[in-house]
Amino acid sequence: xxxxxxxxxxxxxxxxxxxxxxxxxxxxxxxxxxxxxxxxxxxxxxxxxxxxxxxxxxxxxxxxxxxxxxxxxxxxxxxxxxxxxxxxxxxxxxxxxxxxxxxxxxxxxxxxxxxxxxxxxxxxxxxxxxxxxxxxxxxxxxxxxxxxxxxxxxxxxxxxxxxxxxxxxxxxxxxxxxxxxxxxxxxxxxxxxxxxxxxxxxxxxxxxxxxxxxxxxxxxxxxxxxxxxxxxxxxxxxxxxxxxxxxxxxxxxxxxxxx
Amino acid sequence: xxxxxxxxxxxxxxxxxxxxxxxxxxxxxxxxxxxxxxxxxxxxxxxxxxxxxxxxxxxxxxxxxxxxxxxxxxxxxxxxxxxxxxxxxxxxxxxxxxxxxxxxxxxxxxxxxxxxxxxxxxxxxxxxxxxxxxxxxxxxxxxxxxxxxxxxxxxxxxxxxxxxxxxxxxxxxxxxxxxxxxxxxxxxxxxxxxxxxxxxxxxxxxxxxxxxxxxxxxxxxxxxxxxxxxxxxxxxxxxxxxxxxxxxxxxxxxxxxxxxxxxxxxxxxxxxxxxxxxxxxxxxxxxxxxxxxxxxxxxxxxxxxxxxxxxxxxxxxxxxxxxxxxxxxxxxxxxxxxxxxxxxxxxxxxxxxxxxxxxxxxxxxxxxxxxxxxxxxxxxxxxxxxxxxxxxxxxxxxxxxxxxxxxxxxxxxxxxxxxxxxxxxxxxxxxxxxxxxxxxxxxxxxxxxxxxxxxxxxxxxxxxxxxxxxxxxxxxxxxxxx
Numbered sequence: 001x002x003x004x005x006x007x008x009x010x011x012x013x014x015x016x017x018x019x020x021x022x023x024x025x026x027x028x029x030x031x032x033x034x035x036x037x038x039x040x041x042x043x044x045x046x047x048x049x050x051x052x053x054x055x056x057x058x059x060x061x062x063x064x065x066x067x068x069x070x071x072x073x074x075x076x077x078x079x080x081x082x083x084x085x086x087x088x089x090x091x092x093x094x095x096x097x098x099x100x101x102x103x104x105x106x107x108x109x110x111x112x113x114x115x116x117x118x119x120x121x122x123x124x125x126x127x128x129x130x131x132x133x134x135x136x137x138x139x140x141x142x143x144x145x146x147x148x149x150x151x152x153x154x155x156x157x158x159x160x161x162x163x164x165x166x167x168x169x170x171x172x173x174x175x176x177x178x179x180x181x182x183x184x185x186x187x188x189x190x191x192x193x194x195x196x197x198x199x200x201x202x203x204x205x206x207x208x209x210x211x212x213x214x215x216x217x218x219x220x221x222x223x224x225x226x227x228x229x230x231x232x233x234x235x236x237x238x239x240x241x242x243x244x245x246x247x248x249x250x251x252x253x254x255x256x257x258x259x
Numbered sequence: 260x261x262x263x264x265x266x267x268x269x270x271x272x273x274x275x276x277x278x279x280x281x282x283x284x285x286x287x288x289x290x291x292x293x294x295x296x297x298x299x300x301x302x303x304x305x306x307x308x309x310x311x312x313x314x315x316x317x318x319x320x321x322x323x324x325x326x327x328x329x330x331x332x333x334x335x336x337x338x339x340x341x342x343x344x345x346x347x348x349x350x351x352x353x354x355x356x357x358x359x360x361x362x363x364x365x366x367x368x369x370x371x372x373x374x375x376x377x378x379x380x381x382x383x384x385x386x387x388x389x390x391x392x393x394x395x396x397x398x399x400x401x402x403x404x405x406x407x408x409x410x411x412x413x414x415x416x417x418x419x420x421x422x423x424x425x426x427x428x429x430x431x432x433x434x435x436x437x438x439x440x441x442x443x444x445x446x447x448x449x450x451x452x453x454x455x456x457x458x459x460x461x462x463x464x465x466x467x468x469x470x471x472x473x474x475x476x477x478x479x480x481x482x483x484x485x486x487x488x489x490x491x492x493x494x495x496x497x498x499x500x501x502x503x504x505x506x507x508x509x510x511x512x513x514x515x516x517x518x519x520x521x522x523x524x525x526x527x528x529x530x531x532x533x534x535x536x537x538x539x540x541x542x543x544x545x546x547x548x549x550x551x552x553x554x555x556x557x558x559x560x561x562x563x564x565x566x567x568x569x570x571x572x573x574x575x576x577x578x579x580x581x582x583x584x585x586x587x588x589x590x591x592x593x594x595x596x597x598x599x600x601x602x603x604x605x606x607x608x609x610x611x612x613x614x615x616x617x618x619x620x621x622x623x624x625x626x627x628x629x630x631x632x633x634x635x636x637x638x639x640x641x642x643x644x645x646x647x648x649x650x651x652x653x654x655x656x657x658x659x660x661x662x663x664x665x666x667x668x669x670x671x672x673x674x675x676x677x678x679x680x681x682x683x684x685x686x687x688x689x690x691x692x693x694x695x696x697x698x699x700x701x702x703x704x705x706x707x708x709x710x711x712x713x714x715x716x717x718x719x720x721x722x723x724x725x726x727x728x729x730x731x732x733x734x735x736x737x738x739x740x741x
Binding site: 045048049050051052071072073075076077081082084087088090091092093098101102105106109154171175 | 688692694695696697698699700701707708710711712714
């Protein structure tokens with residue numbers, strides 16, 4: 001579904017990705033491991049379309065469509081979701097209302113309708129109504145073990161690192177992506193929370209057939225999210241790819257010996 | 260989702276696609292009615308016009324004298340030498356007084372002429388009145404066309420009338436307070452207002468009465484080149500509580516219009532009052548408005564306001580904390596879009612000890628718009644242990660827009676506790692990316708961040724009005740890509 005060919009990308013004129021190629025099939029889980037500063041997060045941001053990163057060469061295609069020039073929201077509408085390493089705190093924006101807004105944006109996009117048009121359509125009107133959404137979100141919050149009081153707070157504001165990650169997965173579940181980019185999902189989550197969240201991700205993957213690109217430092221998470229492929233990322237390049245055993249070897253030997 | 264706030268209003272975490280004001284769009288404000296009636300009225304200002312107005316209104320002699328004195332001061336006083344340029348404001352082209360019909364103010368919407376009633380229906384006023392207000396007034400050009408107070412409040416002695424009727428029915432009460440808070444000599448436009456005022460609201464809440472539903476007045480200009488000069492006189496007796504909301508709008512024509520209203524508030528001992536306003540005049544409008552409260556011992560005044568729409572605004576709500584333990588909050592939003600100069604702020608005079616004030620100003624500038632926070636705070640010598648807290652935040656939505664922050668704080672007593680914070684910034688690219696990566700368009704993402712920025716102020720408005728304010732901001736944000 002996702003195919004990346006020889007991607008080069010820079011941030012403020014410094015080249016960070018130096019020719020990445022990667023193909024992820026439907027319902028596959030790929031893992032990228034590598035040392036700090038090797039460009040792993042940049043790859044995720046580039047796939048999701050962060051405007052501060054400039055793609056200087058290469059092709060990013062989703063279902064054979066080149067999306068390298070697409071806006072971030074267009075990529076989101078095609079089913080790409082990025083769970084941030086450090087999710088943003090959005091001051092003054094009620095979390096429940098925000099979740100409703102992103103849900104509504106998705107519904108409207110899928111229907112190809114504006115809000116005004118959707119309000120005239122009986123079933124769409126119901127689907128985007130706050131009352132209907134309230135039911136949806138009340139069903140979803142227990143999946144990530146998030147107390148419903150969080151919904152009355154501002155988006156991620158004052159959330160702990162782990163709560164922010166739960167917030168990301170809750171949003172992911174609302175948006176039901178085809179490709180989930182999980183950037184350092186394990187940072188901030190304690191072991192119980194990590195297990196809960198991973199369990200839910202696996203269930204979602206089974207239900208929806210989504211694909212996963214997981215970025216991590218720590219092989220521990222692979223106990224909960226079994227990878228189809230593991231890639232070792234060093235200095236903006238994939239230096240080695242393999243199956244789960246590569247992760248085991250990295251755990252035993254560390255990153256530096258692989259350069 | 261509605262929580263009660265510590266203050267008079269109710270907190271609004273609105274579900275934004277619902278409610279009375281959620282359908283507002285450009286057409287709501289720009290749709291205008293025929294204004295042939297204006298032909299019958301002269302343009303420009305003259306003594307003859309003032310005498311004619313006073314005679315038509317059958318005013319007592321003292322009011323005519325007051326008007327003529329106002330005219331004299333207006334003519335003698337030079338234009339202000341500070342703030343935005345008023346050089347395109349041509350008094351000879353303004354219609355200072357116009358009535359759309361012979362109709363007097365009525366207590367029934369059914370008696371309001373059809374086209375005028377339709378205008379207020381589009382603006383959601385009768386619906387808001389039905390659902391949530393203690394009373395409502397509606398002014399069209401120089402006349403109040405509708406004014407009504409729920410029986411429940413009338414029976415408790417509350418007086419809520421249009422100003423002209425109040426002057427007829429309660430002349431002594433009006434005379435006691437009228438322009439005692441904002442005197443004619445205050446500035447040129449206060450004098451003009453005193454000369455030409457017409458319409459407006461009179462509210463008197465008797466001792467100890469707590470009016471727990473808001474009262475609203477809406478002011479609408481319809482004809483090109485209109486001037487509107489409503490007078491709002493609000494008297495909150497000892498220990499009483501009230502909340503008054505004002506809305507304003509006008510269609511856009513391309514000829515200058517003038518709004519120079521005057522709001523006077525007397526918050527008596529231990530009383531608590533909130534004045535909220537959503538001013539959304541057209542780009543043609545010079546909004547040179549004066550608002551002031553005199554706050555007595557242990558009384559509290561809260562100003563919550565949004566300024567959008569008008570081409571030029573000069574508006575600095577003022578609180579005079581004259582009684583010990585008095586306090587005031589000034590919460591303001593200003594949005595300066597293309598070609599707009601929003602010069603707004605607050606003035607607070609700490610005259611007595613143990614008084615406190617909080618000013619929170621949030622401004623946005625877009626497409627070359629200029630927003631200015633201009634604040635004046637004074638603590639008098641001998642006023643002990645006063646607290647002064649000012650916070651001004653501004654967001655520039657693009658490279659070409661401008662924000663100025665001009666705080667003027669003068670503390671004559673060392674015991675005061677004073678804090679001032681100010682910030683100017685842009686929307687964070689990472690926040691923008693976060694929201695867009697969840698499928699929100701660039702415009703939606705900007706609106707979301709801006710609404711969040713303004714939330715500390717909009718949340719103080721009753722739910723419906725918070726929705727209205729957010730909707731107006733959304734309309735201003737449209738086409739902001741760039």
